[in-house]
Amino acid sequence: MGSLSYSHFVIFPFLSQGHTIPLLYLSRLLRRRSVVVTLFTTAGNSPSIRASLQDIDVSIIELPLPHNIDGVSTGVENTDKLSVGSSFLPFARATEHMKESFEEALETLQPPVSCVVSDSFLWWTLKSAQKIGVPRLGFFGMGNFSATMYQILGRFRPHAGVDSVDEPFPMTHFPEVKLTRNDFDPPFGDFNSSGPFVDFIIDCGIALATSKGLIVNSFHELESRYVDYWNKNLGPKAWNIGPLCLAAEISKSENASYLQWVDEKREKKEPVLYVSFGTQAEISPEQFLEIAQGLERSGVSFLWALKYKDLNFLPEFESRIKGRGLVAEEWVDQLKILQHEGVKGFLSHCGWNSVIESISAGVPILAMPFMAEQHNARFVAEEVGVGLRIMPRNGSVRGFVAAAEVEMKVRELMGGGKVAEEVRKRVAECGGAAHAAMKEGGSSWRTLDLLLHNLVPKK
CATH class of the missing domain: 3.40.50.2000 (Glycogen Phosphorylase B;)
Known part of the structure; x- marks a missing residue:
């Protein structure tokens, strides 16, 4: 036209x-x-x-x-x-x-x-x-x-x-x-x-x-x-x-320390889970601690974009996960991270921007909503099958999530099991369709x- x-x-x-x-x-x-x-x-x-x-x-x-x-x-x-x-x-x-x-x-x-x-x-x-x-x-x-x-x-x-x-x-x-x-x-x-x-x-x-x-x-x-x-x-x-x-546009943040860290993980063939809950989610220190414990116990390499510097468990946590996990308190270029070949999963609160960015990059999602993102989490896990849902321990879609649930779902998504394979296949299909739609x-x-x-x- x-x-x-x-x-x-x-x-x-x-x-x-x-x-x-x-x-x-x-x-x-x-x-x-x-x-x-x-x-x-x-x-x-x-x-x-x-x-x-x-x-x-x-x-x-x-x-x-x-x-x-x-x-x-x-x-x-x-x-x-x-x-x-x-x-x-x-x-x-x-x-x-x-x-x-x-x-x-x-x-x-x-x-x-x-x-x-x-x-x-x-x-x-x-x-x-x-x-x-x-x-x-x-x-x-x-x-x-x-x-x-x-x-x-x-x-x-x-x-x-x-x-x-x-x-x-x-x-x-x-x-x-x-x-x-x-x-x-x-x-x-x-x-x-x-x-x-x-x-x-x-x-x-x-x-x-x-x-x-x-x-x-x-x-x-x-x-x-x-x-x-x-x-x-x-x-x-x-x-x-x-x-x-x-x-x-492709950003020019190649020298960021967290990107260098993910580069090193890719070279070692250690897949990385990206973790971010956005800027608006209201999360208690107790819930943050459970997430940290679940990530630590999972044995998976992870990059956690975390802007909350007043969490008292962080110093000991960072020393224990050094080499396998990285807590980035600086601004993280989410689009660039999701497009990185070494990133194989995204633990997210499921804000719509994060969901659509992850799908576009072909990265499966671990859905852990805190506020108005419940429908997005349902959509990810049940409607289109591009991710898995982390559930609160009370059986509701809202509530406190235990470390054991985080650990289990992180391992399930980042492992090579049948469920993970199906999710990866589906998100690859949706990612391809996303690019085709915009061309x-x-x-x-x-x-x-x-x-x-x-x-x-x-x-």
Whole structure:
């Protein structure tokens, strides 16, 4: 199809690393189609975004965010720096104070804006887009499976007759998918969920429902049943144009000490398990200790990206695992690690970015969710079979995980048994499909083409 150099996309990520990164990849995709891109953020988030996009022509506009938000430390402009989970809601609500300056900037941009792509948590941007007469596309930081399950729960209430939070029930229209109330992040598994956070999600949902579409960081072949169901029964239209991480540039972090360590392990033919739980997971010191003990007892080589320096067990742990395990307290280039030939498994909290990056790299996943990632863990282990699930000792999908369970599942995934072979075969297939989807003529490539030509006004 022809050039779209006349198109101008505004991209506005939510102020969170996990929500921002895929939209930076989207910026690259759009620039490769000759689309003009302007990205909005705040002064505090701008330096890392500028560094990430320094090699491409993207305009970055900084908007002021209030520095006196109730319940939020002064000067915080990213959820990664929120001290407690209860700070999220006042922080997210405070983004609406950027609305006036956002709209002033939209009016002055040249060439005129064709489309606004904004995170679903920035619900108020819909009215800003409507004000200048352009379509708004929402962005979800989750996959189609998870989004669909939440919608079905809210619309059809399949959990209505279930007493226990751990009693399985079949999902409406997908009876073979059996979930529990604990699979849904509180308070959404409740029978009559209410409160300020629910009100916030409702506001975001209403804005999304009246937007022109939804960009999803996934690809049709991976979640076809749920993409098709969403587009036929729910909406707005889900445009699956990922994995967006495959639009990333190859980073230049070859000299990092942790990469040299993994290189050495590869040369010795010692497969490495990469361990990371992201930046937002709330994990107790006691749970960290159990994970450490399980990794130590497994006998497997591992690289653990761990930013918690105040864990008192770490010094003795690091001395005992020296040579076989490495705790990296520096920033770890996750994409580069997952693409490393020596990395043969990923112990993850199953944030969607991590899941889709691991699948794209063909690396099987050990799923150990802590917060809102329960559906992703189910998807990994039960829906597509690209990993194994680590389960809490209480029999629920939520709860304390014992060291013995970590040890057993690490050995099972990293060993050469039948289960591990099946998982590796499956993730290799999905990884190949991911790359094919993003290539010219692939499903995601075609979907992006359709989005650009059908949604953007011709000038």
